[in-house]
Amino acid sequence: MNPGNRPDAGQVGVLGLGYVGLLLALSLARQGRSVVGVDSSPHVRAELRAGRPQFFEPGLDELLTAELGRRFTVADQLPDTPLDAVIICVGTAVHPVTKRPDLRDLTSALEHVAEHVGDDTLVVVRSTVPVGTTRDVIVPKLRERVARPLVAFCPERTIQGKALAEIVSLPQVIGADDERSLARAEELFAPVAPDQVTVSSLGAAEMVKLACNSHTDLIYGFGNEIALMSEALGLDADEVIAAANLRYPRPDLSRPGYVGGSCLIKDPHLLRYSAEQAGYRPPMVLAARHVNELVPRVVADHVLTALAAKGCSPDEATVLVCGMAYKGRPETDDVRGSAAVEVAATLRGRVSRLLGHDFVVAPERIEGLGYQPVELPAGLADADALLVLVDHPRYAEQLRHEVVRKQMRSPAVVVDMWGVLADELADAPDVEYRRFGHGIR
Incomplete structure (x- = not known):
């Protein structure tokens, strides 16, 4: 199909310039497409026009500098002339209590898209949604404007820290309910994602994304279940898992650790x-999410227990929490779904001072999570307890025994979610070291 026969040939609109939308928009621009990025936030638009993205991702700053004002522009709305394609990348959420879908941002974006599409505009949904949403919500709304809308669902499955590379290298799943929409979506993504996996329907593509993240949650959840059982039984989960995996040909058991990020806490x-x-209640999906949601509170309780064991009243203690982002490797500044949120809720009001450190997350965002932001040396000074939430390699480099022993109040309480300090501190004198999944006999 020749895009030259369509209005505004080749021009693409991307709604939502967050982690998903901005990276895709710039990737398309890098491959020669003219892209207009639309975001509802005046602050986001102003910062992007000044060349300042609102999150950290390796290679993003350079790509924005290269494409801004050239093939990528920022706007508050789509142009009046229908574009070749519009990609919806706004965030979706679940209610914090009921865990039911919250699609308000999606429906708001859809209202805007429906006002700006033409007969030949391909609408791609990239936002993660419940199965059936594209067919039952998106398509009917577009039919109010276009008799036979072109619609595809094309999920994003990249990992933060490697997203720009994975947009190109990972298979792009494409689902549509008609051949013309499918062909147009394949054409749109071909320059940035030549490896394509097509499925037979919109619903199948929607479920692929949910299945991928729910499976990840499930396998990580089993590692955490092993950790919780090992603590109860006085065993070391890392030892059990390492021995189980060694030279054994079945699927590896996952190491225990916090399962976070906006996708894994939401998509299950x-x-x-x-x-x-559809009338089925999935017990495995529910069980894995329940186990993984327990972990931050369990680890925060370890801090309180260890403080009491050394004779330090928690309400007089200073606690330094390291790792505000939801993960440390590859590093990111994304705090959505971070363990730090739940840890702060558990420790706030129960300890005297709650300090927070991260190598990438900005101080104002750390403060917004409920912590007093500090540099690492200042945070260690006179701290009673140290809680390491992520496996960022720089913590292993900088939290050496001599530093911890010299800076922290003795005996120093160290609770390590991932065991990144085990080699250095597990048997160190003057340190009460506890690792998640390591039961005390």
């Missing part, structure tokens, strides 16, 4: 909701 609930709407 979207999958559960999808299944329940």
Whole structure:
């Protein structure tokens, strides 16, 4: 199909300039497409026009500098002339209590898109949604404007810290309910994602995304279940898992650790909701999410228990929490779904001072999570307890025994979510070292 026969040939609109939308928009621009990025936030638009993205991702600053004002522009709305394609990348959420889908941002974006599409505009949904949303919500709204809308669902499955490379290298799943929409979506993504996996329907593509993240949550959840059982039994989960995996040909057991990020804490609930709407309640998905949601509170309680064991009243203690982002490797500044949020909720009001450190997250964002932001040396000074939430390699480099022993109050309480300090501190004198998944006999 020749894009030259369509209005505004080749021009693409991307709604939502967050982690998903901005990276895709710039990747398309890098491959020669003219892209207009639309975001509802005046602050986001102003910062991007000044060349300042609102999150950290390796290679993003350079790519924005190269494409801004050239093939990539920022706007508050789509142009009046229908574009070749519009890609919806706004965030979706679940209610914090009921865990039911919250699609308000999606429906708001859809209202805007429906006002700006033409007969030949391809609408791609990239936002993660419950199964059936594209067919039952997106398509009917577009039909109010276009008799036969072109619609595809094309999920994003990249990992933060490697996203720009993975947009190109990972297979792009494409689902549509008609051949013309499918062909147009394949054409749109071909320059940035030549490896394509097509499925037979919109719903199948929606479920692929939910299944991927729910499976990740499930396998990580089993590692955390092993950790919680090992603590109860006085065993070392890392030892058990390492021995189980060694030279054994079945699928590896995952190491224990916090399972976070906006996708893994949300998508299992979207999958559960999808299944329940069809009359099936998925017990494995629910169980894994329940286990993984326990972990931050369990680790925060370890801090309180260890403080009491050394004779330090928690309400007089200073606690330094390291790792505000939801993960440390590859590093990111994304705090959505971070363990730090739940840890702060558990420790706030129960300890005297709650300090926070991260190598990438900005101080104002650390403060917004409920911590007093500090540099690492200042945070260690006179701290009673240190809680390491992420496996960022620089913590292993900088939190050496001599530093911890010299800076922290003795005996120093160290609770290590991932065991990144085990080699250095597990048997160190003057340190009460506890690792998640390591039971005390």
